[in-house]
Amino acid sequence: GENVEQHPSTLSVQEGDSAVIKCTYSDSASNYFPWYKQELGKRPQLIIDIRSNVGEKKDQRIAVTLNKTAKHFSLHITETQPEDSAVYFCAASRRNTPLVFGKGTRLSVIA
Amino acid sequence: NAGVTQTPKFQVLKTGQSMTLQCAQDMNHEYMSWYRQDPGMGLRLIHYSVGAGITDQGEVPNGYNVSRSTTEDFPLRLLSAAPSQTSVYFCASSRTGGSGANVLTFGAGSRLTVL
Numbered sequence: 001g002e003n004v005e006q007h008p009s010t011l012s013v014q015e016g017d018s019a020v021i022k023c024t025y026s027d028s029a030s031n032y033f034p035w036y037k038q039e040l041g042k043r044p045q046l047i048i049d050i051r052s053n054v055g056e057k058k059d060q061r062i063a064v065t066l067n068k069t070a071k072h073f074s075l076h077i078t079e080t081q082p083e084d085s086a087v088y089f090c091a092a093s094r095r096n097t098p099l100v101f102g103k104g105t106r107l108s109v110i111a
Numbered sequence: 112n113a114g115v116t117q118t119p120k121f122q123v124l125k126t127g128q129s130m131t132l133q134c135a136q137d138m139n140h141e142y143m144s145w146y147r148q149d150p151g152m153g154l155r156l157i158h159y160s161v162g163a164g165i166t167d168q169g170e171v172p173n174g175y176n177v178s179r180s181t182t183e184d185f186p187l188r189l190l191s192a193a194p195s196q197t198s199v200y201f202c203a204s205s206r207t208g209g210s211g212a213n214v215l216t217f218g219a220g221s222r223l224t225v226l
Contacts, residue, residue, distance in 0.1 A: 009151070034214070043201065043217040044154070089153060096161075098144060098169060099215065103153035 002027040004092050006102025013080050014110055021105045023090035024072040030092040033066060033073045034099070038087045047088075048075070080109045113137050117202050117218035124192040124225045132187040132221050134202030140216070142205045143185040147171065147198040148220075154201065160185055161207075192225045199223075 003026040013019045025033075034049035050057045050064045050073065057064050061080075066073040073092075077084055087106050091099040118133045136143065144159035146169075156169030160179040174196060176188040185204075189196060199222050203215040 006153075036215075043219050044215075045217070046214055049214070098156050098159050100156070100170075101146075101154040103151060 002030055002092055002094070002097070002100040004090060004100050004102040006090050006105055008105060009103065010106045010108070012108045012110060015080060015082060017080055019077045019080055019084070019107055019109075021075045021088055021090070021107070022072060023074070023092075023102050024070075025092040025100075026071070027092070027094060028068075028071065029094040031095060032093050032099075033064070034091050035062075035064060035075050036089045036091065036101075038089065038104075040086070044089060077107075080107075082109050082111050085109045115202055115204055115216050115218035117200075117221050119221060120219065121222050122224070124189075124223065126192060126194060126225060128192050130189050130192065132189075132200055132202075132223070134185045134187065134218060135183050136185075136202075136204040136216070137183065138204065138206075138216065139182060140204035141182070141207050143179065144169070144203050144215075145175070145177065145185070145187045146201045146203060148201060149198050157187065157200075189223075192223075194225045197223060197225045 006023045031052035036044040037047045038044040061078045063076045087104045089104050090102045093099045115136045141162050145157040146154040155171050158177040160166045166177050199220050202218040205215050
């Protein structure tokens with residue numbers, strides 16, 4: 001089955017700097033790659049997703065890139081703000097199979 | 112719409128006791144799932160269902176049972192609680208299973224402690 005590795009497990013950045021979180025997946029048939037954000041004590045919520053027919057997707061300060069050949073995808077957050085502090089999870093799935101999540105990255109944005 | 116509703120929010124059990132975590136959604140989602148979240152372990156899939164009457168095992172199914180008699184409800188049963196089942200449990204649903212349209216909507220979570 002699918003296996004998703006996520007790095008780093010913790011990340012601290014200064015406010016205004018960029019943050020990058022990377023994930024690799026094992027199943028070459030996976031074609032859907034979402035990112036979820038979980039604030040302290042809250043539920044995970046989708047922030048952006050990408051499908052395998054697209055190489056990059058942006059939504060304001062966040063972007064996701066996908067390299068199908070290398071089987072890795074990354075989350076980029078620019079101009080980080082304190083409210084970006086949270087745990088971020090990547091995930092992957094193929095058609096009609098459940099999402100498999102990475103272990104998460106705890107991002108701290110230092111003001 | 113209430114979305115995905117989980118009860119209870121908190122529960123303390125003794126080893127060997129049984130209990131049911133309730134999950135209900137009002138979005139007419141076909142796909143429902145249960146994850147557990149442990150520090151440093153991410154979200155691990157326990158069981159899932161692609162429709163009423165259909166359930167399947169995820170990554171960590173041992174010690175848990177599920178059933179899906181209606182589209183709306185997907186209860187998770189702990190048969191004989193063990194300290195290793197101390198965790199935060201999330202129910203999540205989506206319109207369909209798989210990558211077709213599986214934007215997951217999560218419930219607020221249920222924190223379970225087994226003594």
